[in-house]
């Protein structure tokens with residue numbers, strides 16, 4: 597019985613050591629994976645902004661061209677009416693032409709105002725587009741730099757991490773389920789540290805001095821002993837070595 601507990605504890609201590617190793621590798625990547633993700637998201641947003649601005653620019657351009665066209669045509673008509681005005685022989689015709697001239701003149705004024713606003717919008721749109729493109733360029737450069745860094749880190753650690761993950765898988769299959777669940781609970785709630793040494797008379801996790809009753813429990817090696825203060829699984833290395 598006691599040997600079985602020792603074996604269980606050996607395995608769970610080994611699991612902790614593997615998980616600590618995997619954590620160290622993850623930590624060595626720093627915030628690079630996060631940065632790469634965030635940059636990708638930002639770049640997608642910028643690209644979508646650019647697309648919107650480009651479409652907007654096409655519309656504005658089209659509207660401005662139409663507006664200029666209308667002005668051009670109205671001016672030609674005005675010229676024509678003005679020469680006709682000089683040739684009319686009766687009042688009725690004269691009035692009709694004056695009416696037409698007034699109407700065309702107001703069209704030109706309205707359309708010129710519209711063209712002015714459109715040209716302003718188009719210029720503003722162009723500015724925004726250029727600025728978004730510049731930001732896209734700088735973010736893309738940053739992304740490729742961070743991706744290279746991350747890739748380098750992955751190349752350096754991938755093999756080790758793979759081995760540890762494989763080793764972990766094999767080990768977990770051999771670990772008592774109840775103990776494994778306890779391990780996960782403590783591991784996830786206690787800063788990824790679930791199994792701690794107790795050889796020196798205190799808990800290796802929270803450094804609480806262990807009462808003598810706890811120490812004798814540990815020495816008996818017939819149960820899983822947890823720290824009363826932090827719930828971590830206590831591991832008595834000296835006693836476990838055969």
Ligand SMILES: [Zn+2]
Nearest residue numbers: 799802823826
């Ligand atoms: Zn503790």
